[in-house]
Amino acid sequence: MILSDSKPSKIQSLLTPIQWVHAYWVSRCIYVIAKLGIADLLKDGSQHCDALAAATNTHSDSLYRVLRSLAGLGIFAEIQPRCFELTPLADCLQSNVPGSIRDMAIFRGEEHYYKSWGDLMYSLQTGKSAFEYLYNMDLFEYNEQNPLQGEIFDRAMTSSKDEYTEFLKAYDFSSIGTLVDVGGGKGSFLSAVLEANPTMTGILFDQPEVIDRAKNSHQFLNNRCQLVGGSFFEGIPEGGDAYVLKHIIQDWDDRRSCAILRNCYQAMGKYARLLVIDFVLPPANEPSESKFIDVNMLVMCPGGCIRTEAEFRELFKSVGFKLNKVIPTQSEVSILEGVKITS
Structure with missing residues (x-):
């Protein structure tokens, strides 16, 4: 068409x-x-x-x-x-x-980021990440090897705190006993949810070096949060009533996204919820920042992309989740709620 x-x-x-x-x-x-x-x-x-x-x-x-x-x-x-x-x-x-x-x-203008966008043509010609081509590693490995850039990345990823208010307005977190924030960085989002829900406990899960930085961030409330280091490609902590992936799935191709979702599925109980907080591509010629974020994923991430609702639905289904509902927020980001498919 x-x-x-x-x-x-x-x-x-x-x-x-x-x-x-x-x-x-x-x-x-x-x-x-x-x-x-x-x-x-x-x-x-x-x-x-x-x-x-x-x-x-x-x-x-x-x-x-x-x-x-x-x-x-x-x-x-x-x-x-x-x-x-x-x-x-x-x-x-x-x-x-x-x-x-x-x-x-600052993050968007740092040399490694700017140089990668300067090689956009490589991504167009190959379908591969210009960043990986230039640095022979993905962005997350680069941040691990360059702690200063890791700190800049952390600050940039927690700079959108105004979004958190919109997420809290759009979704009722109050019925969640334990929330697991998968790839939650230094925990600013989880901290905001815990603060708004005094009876909730949390588990912050990210790479060990990120968790080490989180321990010094003083963002957690009254010891209500466990900090756990590890790789979401290898396994995810059990015991949560809901598992949130905020701007995580967009960073990876379908194969690796499925690996992350599958590990969530295995960690989750029968009635636990999956919450993917991400951009959802609008149709046709509708203007949207998410379409340029999608190009950014092409350049910067290993197969990363922004997906349509239909693509999310298929991704969820492939690992055993039903896309229960898509909840819009006042930003361009939506909350996609998944539940385990039951026979």
Whole structure:
């Protein structure tokens, strides 16, 4: 079937064709400004570019040219010659504020990430991850071997805390006795769920080196959470009433996704629930960030992809789960609830 829709998408309506071509200039400028912490330096008021350059060990004239360019987009404002202040668009580049994107901007702009996207053509020609081609390992192995990048990854993955409120609104976690967060990183999501449900206990499960970082994060409540290290390709802790996989399945091809889901199935009791929190691709020409996240998975992950509801349903069925319901949230992410198929 040929799909046609003459209506411009939301994304198309925001940018002119030449701006499509130049878009990466903007993202690189945002990356360096986020990396330098410029927005944090301006949180108490405007500063002259010379002072900002001195604080960040940068060249004042060059920093000015970058800030002037961003100010032209409403990101910062030049209120006097060479003197800048925050704007509502720049607020999110601060650290530790609601809606902050600083950690994500840094993560997306780091050399290994940027170079991989620079080799997008390789992925198009081969169907394989450009990241693996460049670094001869997957992103998770890279983070393990480069602890600083692992920390940057952890911070970026926990920077979307506003999403957690939407998940808690969309799904009733109150009936869950023990929640197992599979691949839960440093536990920020699990911590949010535990805080909202005082009688719940949790099990945080991730790679041993990630769990080691989680032990120092001080995010867990009154010893209500066990921290367990291991590989979800080898086995998953038993004893949970629900098992959550947040942005995990998107990282892997069907074979490895099935391996993770199968290990969940084996760990789960008869009445336990599976909760996959992930993007679900919308149809046809509907604009969606998830479609670009899908390309990102192509570039960065070993067979990773964003799936349609039908593809999730088939994936669940292949390992013995029924896709019980798909629960939308106010974000583009949905909660897919699975239960064991019973004869």
